[in-house]
Structures are given as C-alpha cells and as structure tokens.
Amino acid sequence: MPNKRLINWTIIIRVLSFLLIVEAFFMLTGLPFAWFYNEPLFPLMISSLVTGTIGLLILLKIGKNYSKNIGKREGYLIVALTWVVISFFGTLPFLLSGAITHFADAFFETMSGLTTTGASILNDIESVPKNILYWRSMTHWIGGMGIIVLTVAILPFLGIGGMQLMVAEMPGIQPDKLHPRITATAKRFWGIYVLFTIAEILLLWAGEMDFFDSVNHSFATMATGGFSTRNASIAAFGPYSQYVIILFMIFAGTNFTLHYYALHSQFNKLRENQEFRVYLTIIALVTVYVTVSLVFFMNTGAEKAFRDALFTTVSILTTTGFVTTDYILWPYFIWIFIFALMFIGGSAGSTGGGVKIVRHLLLVKNSWLEMKRAIHQQAIIPVKYNHKSVSKEIIFNVMAFFLIYVLIIALGVVVLAITGLDFETSIGATIATLGNIGPGIGGVGPVENYAFFSPFAKWFLSFLMLLGRLELFTVLIVMSPAFWRR
Amino acid sequence: MPNKRLINWTIIIRVLSFLLIVEAFFMLTGLPFAWFYNEPLFPLMISSLVTGTIGLLILLKIGKNYSKNIGKREGYLIVALTWVVISFFGTLPFLLSGAITHFADAFFETMSGLTTTGASILNDIESVPKNILYWRSMTHWIGGMGIIVLTVAILPFLGIGGMQLMVAEMPGIQPDKLHPRITATAKRFWGIYVLFTIAEILLLWAGEMDFFDSVNHSFATMATGGFSTRNASIAAFGPYSQYVIILFMIFAGTNFTLHYYALHSQFNKLRENQEFRVYLTIIALVTVYVTVSLVFFMNTGAEKAFRDALFTTVSILTTTGFVTTDYILWPYFIWIFIFALMFIGGSAGSTGGGVKIVRHLLLVKNSWLEMKRAIHQQAIIPVKYNHKSVSKEIIFNVMAFFLIYVLIIALGVVVLAITGLDFETSIGATIATLGNIGPGIGGVGPVENYAFFSPFAKWFLSFLMLLGRLELFTVLIVMSPAFWRR
Numbered sequence: 001m002p003n004k005r006l007i008n009w010t011i012i013i014r015v016l017s018f019l020l021i022v023e024a025f026f027m028l029t030g031l032p033f034a035w036f037y038n039e040p041l042f043p044l045m046i047s048s049l050v051t052g053t054i055g056l057l058i059l060l061k062i063g064k065n066y067s068k069n070i071g072k073r074e075g076y077l078i079v080a081l082t083w084v085v086i087s088f089f090g091t092l093p094f095l096l097s098g099a100i101t102h103f104a105d106a107f108f109e110t111m112s113g114l115t116t117t118g119a120s121i122l123n124d125i126e127s128v129p130k131n132i133l134y135w136r137s138m139t140h141w142i143g144g145m146g147i148i149v150l151t152v153a154i155l156p157f158l159g160i161g162g163m164q165l166m167v168a169e170m171p172g173i174q175p176d177k178l179h180p181r182i183t184a185t186a187k188r189f190w191g192i193y194v195l196f197t198i199a200e201i202l203l204l205w206a207g208e209m210d211f212f213d214s215v216n217h218s219f220a221t222m223a224t225g226g227f228s229t230r231n232a233s234i235a236a237f238g239p240y241s242q243y244v245i246i247l248f249m250i251f252a253g254t255n256f257t258l259h260y261y262a263l264h265s266q267f268n269k270l271r272e273n274q275e276f277r278v279y280l281t282i283i284a285l286v287t288v289y290v291t292v293s294l295v296f297f298m299n300t301g302a303e304k305a306f307r308d309a310l311f312t313t314v315s316i317l318t319t320t321g322f323v324t325t326d327y328i329l330w331p332y333f334i335w336i337f338i339f340a341l342m343f344i345g346g347s348a349g350s351t352g353g354g355v356k357i358v359r360h361l362l363l364v365k366n367s368w369l370e371m372k373r374a375i376h377q378q379a380i381i382p383v384k385y386n387h388k389s390v391s392k393e394i395i396f397n398v399m400a401f402f403l404i405y406v407l408i409i410a411l412g413v414v415v416l417a418i419t420g421l422d423f424e425t426s427i428g429a430t431i432a433t434l435g436n437i438g439p440g441i442g443g444v445g446p447v448e449n450y451a452f453f454s455p456f457a458k459w460f461l462s463f464l465m466l467l468g469r470l471e472l473f474t475v476l477i478v479m480s481p482a483f484w485r486r
Numbered sequence: 487m488p489n490k491r492l493i494n495w496t497i498i499i500r501v502l503s504f505l506l507i508v509e510a511f512f513m514l515t516g517l518p519f520a521w522f523y524n525e526p527l528f529p530l531m532i533s534s535l536v537t538g539t540i541g542l543l544i545l546l547k548i549g550k551n552y553s554k555n556i557g558k559r560e561g562y563l564i565v566a567l568t569w570v571v572i573s574f575f576g577t578l579p580f581l582l583s584g585a586i587t588h589f590a591d592a593f594f595e596t597m598s599g600l601t602t603t604g605a606s607i608l609n610d611i612e613s614v615p616k617n618i619l620y621w622r623s624m625t626h627w628i629g630g631m632g633i634i635v636l637t638v639a640i641l642p643f644l645g646i647g648g649m650q651l652m653v654a655e656m657p658g659i660q661p662d663k664l665h666p667r668i669t670a671t672a673k674r675f676w677g678i679y680v681l682f683t684i685a686e687i688l689l690l691w692a693g694e695m696d697f698f699d700s701v702n703h704s705f706a707t708m709a710t711g712g713f714s715t716r717n718a719s720i721a722a723f724g725p726y727s728q729y730v731i732i733l734f735m736i737f738a739g740t741n742f743t744l745h746y747y748a749l750h751s752q753f754n755k756l757r758e759n760q761e762f763r764v765y766l767t768i769i770a771l772v773t774v775y776v777t778v779s780l781v782f783f784m785n786t787g788a789e790k791a792f793r794d795a796l797f798t799t800v801s802i803l804t805t806t807g808f809v810t811t812d813y814i815l816w817p818y819f820i821w822i823f824i825f826a827l828m829f830i831g832g833s834a835g836s837t838g839g840g841v842k843i844v845r846h847l848l849l850v851k852n853s854w855l856e857m858k859r860a861i862h863q864q865a866i867i868p869v870k871y872n873h874k875s876v877s878k879e880i881i882f883n884v885m886a887f888f889l890i891y892v893l894i895i896a897l898g899v900v901v902l903a904i905t906g907l908d909f910e911t912s913i914g915a916t917i918a919t920l921g922n923i924g925p926g927i928g929g930v931g932p933v934e935n936y937a938f939f940s941p942f943a944k945w946f947l948s949f950l951m952l953l954g955r956l957e958l959f960t961v962l963i964v965m966s967p968a969f970w971r972r
Contacts (some may be wrong), residue, residue: 005844072860072861073861128859129609230820332903333904333905334907334909336899336903336912337900340896340900343896361895363889364893366886366889367889368966370883370886370890370959371959371962371963371966371969372966372968374558374959374963375558375963375968375969376968392882395882396878396881396882396885397856398883399882399886399889400852400853400856400885402854402889403849403852403885403888403889404853406892407850407853408860410826410829413822414823414826417818417819417822418819418822419819420817420819421818422908423818424909426822473857473860476857477860477861480857480858482858482861482862483857483861484856
C-alpha cells in the first residue's frame with residue numbers, strides 16, 4: 001500500500017467545484033436586471049454557463065469515489081483557495097461585458113468585492129451596465145456569506161488569532177471540533193444576514209432609491225463592502241437613505257451572535273458584551289468629536305455635521321467604506337481620528353474586517369495588566385473578557401496576530417513606496433486593502449479610486465485584501481514551507 | 487508599631503541626592519573650556535554650586551539613620567525620577583548663560599541630552615558659548631553612562647521587556663537578583679565606554695577637528711546622542727571625520743557585552759551573536775540599496791553616495807541622529823528605508839535607543855513559528871536565540887513591550903495632530919523622540935529642529951523621550967494606580 005498522501009486534494013477540488021456551481025447560480029440572479037434595463041444577457045449567461053459547467057464536470061469526474069478525510073491542511077487550503085478561485089471566475093461578467101478590459105483590473109475588482117473591501121478601479125461607475133453593477137454588489141454579498149461560515153465554522157476550528165473567543169459565547173459551538181451543530185449555527189446566521197438585507201432593501205426602497213439601488217446598496221452594506229452604484233457613493237442620496245444605511249452598517253459591524261440573542265429577546269447578552277459596548281462607545285466618541293470640530297472649525301450646519309460625522313465614523317470603523325463626504329479635506333486633527341479607526345476594524349463575528357475590536361480590547365487590557373504583573377510578580381493576573389478569564393494561549397495568539405498585522409503594514413508601505421507612490425498613499429492603500437475598508441488616505445482618499453495603480457500594485461493589493469479578509473494566518477500558513485512538509 | 491510604609495522614600499531621595507553631587511562634578515569639567523575660550527565662568531560654577539549644595543544638604547540631613555531596604559517599587563522610582571531630577575538641574579547652565587530663555591525649552595534640551603536623543607530647540611547652535619555646548623554634549627555622555635548601568639543592573643532585575651536576554655550572555659550576572667558582581671560588570675562597561683570615547687577623541691583630533699569639537703562629538707557619538715557643535719551637524723566636516731564617526735556609531739550601537747568579549751579576544755561570541763549579525767546585515771543591505779539608488783536616481787558620485795548612505799543608515803539605526811545630508815530630499819522610495827530604520831533601534835545592551843534589534847528578531851522568529859505551531863498544534867516549538875530556547879514568558883514580555891510601543895506611537899501622533907501639526911511631522915516627531923533618535927521626517931527632518939513646537943508639545947515630547955529611554959515600563963508602571971496600592 002502506498003504512503004498516505006500529505007494533502008487530500010480530491011476533497012479540496014470537490015468543495016471548490018461545488019462552490020463554482022453556487023457562484024454560477026448567483027450570476028444568474030442578475031439576469032432579471034439585464035432584461036429589465038434592456039441590457040445584453042450574454043455576459044452573465046455565458047459567465048454562469050462556463051463557471052457552472054466547469055464545476056459540474058469536475059464534480060462528475062470525481063464521483064463518489066474519494067476520501068472524505070478533511071484535516072487542518074485541507075481546511076486551510078479550502079479557505080485560501082476559495083476566495084482566489086471564486087474571484088478568478090467572478091471576473092468573467094466584467095470582462096465579457098467589456099466593463100473592465102484588463103484582467104488585473106477585473107481580478108482586483110472581484111477580489112475587492114468578495115473580500116468585502118469595496119476598493120474600485122472603475123473611473124465611471126454609472127457608465128457600467130446595471131446587471132454588471134449588480135454582479136459587482138453580489139460579489140460583496142457572497143463574500144459576506146463566506147465570512148460568516150468562515151468565522152463560525154472554520155476559524156475557531158483552526159484556532160486562529162483568538163477567534164475561539166467569539167464562538168465561546170454561542171450555544172452549540174465547541175471551538176475544538178467541527179461539530180454538526182456548527183452547520184446549524186451558520187445557517188441561523190445566514191438567516192439573520194438575509195433578514196437584515198431584505199429589511200434594508202425595503203427601507204431604502206421606501207425612500208428615494210429605486211429597487212435596483214436599494215438591492216445593490218443593501219448587499220454592500222450588510223457585507224460591509226462599500227461598492228455603490230453611483231460615482232458620488234452615498235453622497236448621491238438624501239439624509240433618509242443615509243441614516244438607514246448608517247443603521248444597517250452598525251448592524252453589519254456587530255457580532256452576529258448578538259443579533260441572534262436580540263432576536264430571542266436576551267438583551268442582557270448585548271449589555272454584558274464588552275466588545276459591543278466598546279464598539280458603540282468608539283462610534284459615540286468619534287462622532288461627537290468630529291461633529292463638534294466640523295461645526296466650530298468648518299462652519300458646517302449641525303445636522304449635516306452630525307450626519308457626516310456619524311456616517312464616516314461608522315463606515316470606516318465597520319470597514320464598509322461608503323462615502324458621503326471627502327474626509328481628507330477636513331483639517332488633519334479631524335481626519336486623523338478617521339484614520340485611526342482604520343486600524344481598529346469591526347466586531348469579531350460580524351462581516352466587518354480589520355484587526356477587530358475584541359483583539360484591541362484584549363491587547364489594551366493585557367498591556368494594562370502587564371504593569372500590575374511587573375509589581376506583583378508572584379501573582380497570576382489573567383485578562384478577563386465578559387467576566388471570564390482568557391487563557392494566556394489566546395492572548396499570545398492575539399498578540400502574534402497583531403504583530404504580524406503591523407509587520408505586513410510596514411512591508412506593504414515599503415513595497416508600494418518602491419513602486420513610486422508617496423507616503424500617505426502607500427500607507428492609505430495598504431491599510432485600506434489589508435483592513436478591507438476601501439477608501440484610505442492620500443491618493444486613495446474617499447473620492448479617489450485605485451485605477452491609477454500599476455498592474456503589479458493591483459495584484460499586490462489584491463493579495464493584501466485576501467490576507468486581511470482571511471485573518472492573515474490562513475493565507476500565510478499555506479505559504480509557509482512547513483505546511484508542505486510532513 | 488506603625489505599618490511599614492509602602493515605599494521607602496528616604497533611600498530614593500538619598501540616591502537622587504548623591505546623583506546631584508555627581509552631576510555638579512560633571513558641570514565643573516566644563517570650566518576649562520569656558521576659561522580657554524574667554525567665556526563667563528559663572529553659569530557652570532553657579533549651576534554646579536546650586537546642584538551640589540542641594541544634593542549635599544539633603545545627604546547630610548538624612549545622615550546614616552535610614553532603612554537600606556530597596557525593593558522593586560524603589561527601583562522603579564529611582565530610575566524614573568533620576569532622569570527627571572537630573573534634567574531639572576541640568577537646565578541651569580542653559581538658563582543662567584542665557585543660551586536658552588524659556589524653561590520648557592531648556593528642559594526639552596536637557597532631557598533630549600540625558601536620554602541621548604539629540605533633538606534640539608536651538609536655532610543657531612554656533613552662537614551658543616562653547617562651555618554651554620560642552621555641557622550640552624556632556625548631558626549625552628552622562629545619559630549614556632546612566633543607560634549602561636540601567637541595562638546591566640536594573641532592567642534585568644526588574645524583568646522588563648525581555649532585557650534578561652541581553653545579560654544572560656554576560657558572565658557573573660544573574661537576572662533574578664541584584665548581585666554584587668553586577669557593580670563590577672557596570673564598571674567594566676563604563677571602562678569600555680570611556681576607552682572608546684578617548685579613542686574617538688584622539689582619532690577625530692588627529693583629523694581636521696579641534697580638541698573642543700573632538701570631545702563634543704565623541705561624547706555625542708558614544709552615547710548615540712546626536713548633538714553637534716555645528717549648525718550643519720557632521721556635514722560641516724570632511725570624509726575622514728565622517729568615517730571615524732561612522733565607526734564609533736557602529737561601536738556605540740553594539741551590545742557592550744560583545745566589546746567585552748572582543749577585548750578578551752573571544753571573537754566567536756561576536757560571530758555567534760544573532761543580534762549582532764542582524765545589526766550588521768541591516769546596515770549592509772540598507773547602505774547598498776541607498777548607495778545604488780543615489781548613484782542611479784540622484785546622479786551622486788559613488789564615494790559620496792556610499793558615505794551618505796552608510797552614515798545616514800548607521801546614524802538612524804543606532805538612534806544617534808547625526809546628519810551629513812538631508813535625507814528627506816531623497817525620493818520617497820529611498821527615505822522610506824531610513825524611516826523604517828527608525829522603528830528598529832540599536833542593539834540591546836548598547837547606548838542605542840528604540841525598540842532594539844533583538845526584540846524585532848524574537849518577534850519575527852516567533853511570528854514565523856506561529857505558522858508551524860498552527861499546523862503542528864501538539865508540538866511545543868520554542869523560539870531559539872543564540873542556540874538557546876527562549877521562554878514563552880520572555881516572548882510574552884517582548885510582545886507586550888512592542889504593542890505598548892505601537893500604542894504610544896498612535897497616541898503620540900493623535901496628540902500632536904490635535905496641537906495642529908501635520909501628518910508627517912506628527913509621526914516624525916513621535917518616533918524620533920520615543921526612539922531617542924533626534925531627527926525624524928516632515929517638519930522635524932534632518933536639517934530642521936524642534937524650536938517651533940508649542941510649549942505643550944515640548945513637554946509632551948520630553949515625556950516621550952523619557953518613556954522611550956527607560957524602556958516604557960519603568961515610567962508607565964510608576965504612573966499606574968496599582969503601583970501606589972499595597
């Protein structure tokens with residue numbers, strides 16, 4: 001009998017093929033819009049046909065004769081490859097419709113969609129066919145679904161960067177193994193995700209937006225994506241739409257476990273959750289600071305100042321990246337706070353990206369306790385989160401995550417600098433893509449886009465989006481030589 | 487019998503008083519220069535008299551009737567207060583001579599000297615009396631001596647940020663207690679420090695520099711300080727002086743343990759020391775990159791390009807801060823590497839500041855191993871440094887140190903932004919003071935100074951210099967409420 005292979009490729013390819021069929025199905029959902037707006041049907045149809053057929057053929061070829069054995073290595077590979085393969089086929093509608101002509105651009109745009117980043121290379125969004133814009137928003141929504149299953153089912157199982165903590169709160173999930181109940185939890189969260197999306201579509205549609213815009217913006221909101229159908233992003237709409245979007249951005253950046261409890265009227269779980277309280281506190285504090293600053297230093301009207309402040313704060317903190325105002329035109333002592341939010345990120349267990357609030361919370365708590373520990377060196381002083389002691393192992397994981405995050409930012413800035421970009425643009429683009437935000441500072445400010453980057457920089461930034469979205473380790477581990485050795 | 491007091495203040499005040507007498511003595515050493523250059527003798531004489539008398543009176547008042555009990559709390563307080571008190575009295579020569587008129591300025595300059603930072607508020611250095619410039623350089627040299635005793639004797643004893651590692655290599659030092667042999671080691675290191683200083687004075691004097699300039703620049707070099715006697719810094723001198731200073735900056739940024747071994751011909755210790763190898767590798771790589779870039783993109787002559795590249799690399803990496811060229815006039819893709827060096831710092835156990843190379847080395851090694859650990863979760867995979875396993879406790883300490891360092895940079899940038907400074911200047915000033923470098927980027931670039939900052943910003947930056955020089959924890963712990971509770 002031959003040696004057991006290190007990696008069970010068959011099961012990986014089978015999962016990816018199955019996901020291609022799912023992607024093909026989602027492509028078809030754009031056809032009604034193409035038909036309604038009298039646009040050519042072939043781009044989505046052919047894309048769907050190609051994607052679905054390839055998926056189906058591989059599935060049939062594999063048949064039922066394969067090992068169902070999924071270990072850690074297979075888990076990592078499935079996660080890392082899924083976003084790449086789905087992005088690859090997701091470029092087809094852009095390329096076939098002629099909306100995007102270069103492959104690097106199309107891949108950047110699709111990866112940006114599926115990682116819920118929302119960074120765009122499109123100079124004139126409104127000239128793109130509606131059904132292609134729909135597909136663009138749909139990549140966000142698919143990405144959001146992917147993130148939910150990733151967070152609930154896969155990251156805790158792989159033990160990455162303290163994500164065990166997030167699910168420790170959820171009944172029926174044990175972080176140490178892939179429990180059948182996890183599927184149930186993922187489905188429950190998808191239910192919440194769909195519910196919020198429908199609610200937002202209806203509320204937006206009830207205002208000034210037409211059905212098409214309502215659907216697109218709801219997809220982008222709930223995934224904390226940030227693609228809009230308008231060149232002016234959300235500045236193209238009035239206060240009502242903006243407030244609705246603010247509300248749902250806040251929902252999207254909240255741990256879905258809390259939505260589950262809220263739906264079951266267990267509101268004490270929300271009150272007790274420290275990450276949720278810090279999340280709301282940050283939003284409140286930055287909004288107040290920015291509002292007051294805008295009123296006093298920029299002579300903005302009170303309501304407009306409050307709305308811009310709240311919208312921008314929530315949009316950046318949740319890593320959505322929708323825009324109602326050009327914040328880098330604000331004085332530096334205002335936008336530095338918006339810039340600081342880019343390093344924080346959404347809540348764990350939400351669709352938001354970035355470092356995540358819970359990690360910062362644990363790091364600050366631990367730094368604080370380090371002082372205590374230095375004085376009382378005999379005492380064991382654990383970090384507490386939601387009234388429970390957090391193991392030193394998890395703190396270690398979280399610290400390692402953050403350090404690698406900082407290291408990647410530093411490397412990202414240096415790489416972009418070498419391609420000839422200036423300081424602010426290098427930092428802005430690195431943090432905005434790695435944190436899955438979209439707009440940054442400098443040349444990638446809120447009213448700019450990523451069209452002017454070199455193809456190399458676009459591939460590099462696509463890679464940063466992938467790294468950030470998959471919590472760094474999933475991608476880095478697959479790239480390490482140790483992974484490929486027994 | 488009354489409760490034993492939490493803190494033995496008498497011993498703390500006694501140590502500080504003793505150090506004031508030492509400071510008074512060092513002030514007197516500037517009198518020959520005042521006499522030689524026909525400058526008023528009273529500033530240094532009165533400063534010395536006031537400082538020494540106060541120290542002496544307190545010592546006499548305390549007498550021999552005090553508890554000799556020094557615990558951790560007393561250790562922290564002595565360290566944190568020493569730099570503040572010595573800085574306070576160190577302002578006297580500046581103020582009495584009229585060279586500096588505002589107290590905030592004088593304190594900034596003295597703290598900058600004693601923390602071996604080298605950031606200056608003087609607009610015209612050459613108009614300052616020679617004996618006051620000597621005192622300014624002397625604050626560097628005193629600071630350097632302080633750092634040596636801090637590193638050898640106090641930090642390992644307090645167990646701060648992995649500094650145990652540095653002394654683990656040194657015979658006769660046990661990090662867990664204040665051993666009498668530690669005094670011997672400190673004296674040995676001071677001997678090396680004095681030896682290098684004398685050697686540099688002689689070598690510089692043998693060139694174009696006069697005795698006064700040779701002494702001043704040698705003090706500033708060996709302390710990795712950066713104060714010069716010339717407005718143009720080291721650009722005022724020729725290639726010979728520059729190469730001599732480069733050599734001694736490299737010595738000053740090296741772990742003094744290695745000098746000790748080199749003097750005892752144990753060169754294998756140098757070869758085997760991983761921090762030393764990384765230190766030389768960074769210098770070599772950045773120098774080559776900058777040299778080649780300057781030759782190709784700036785049409786600089788080969789020797790000049792190499793000399794500027796090597797000088798700037800060594801000066802910033804060792805946190806000296808001497809300047810031969812205005813590096814922020816270089817294209818951004820060149821100076822970003824100089825900027826990156828600001829986050830690295832010198833070797834542990836040297837007079838260099840910043841994060842220190844060994845910490846980065848451990849963090850990078852640990853991040854790399856995190857990948858391995860994620861795949862082989864049963865295996866215990868320790869970080870190795872110089873062929874020995876490093877305890878998880880030390881890695882934890884180092885991570886906490888680095889995270890707090892990053893946090894302080896973030897807070898520093900935000901605070902400076904609120905005072906109205908631009909992005910690059912905020913980052914530049916924060917990292918250049920916290921890292922004890924001196925010159926940064928933006929408004930505090932290599933040919934600028936810190937005169938234009940508001941008094942608040944000057945006090946704040948003085949605080950950052952203190953924080954950075956005392957390895958963060960020493961100062962932060964004293965500021966934490968837990969420190970003052972039983």
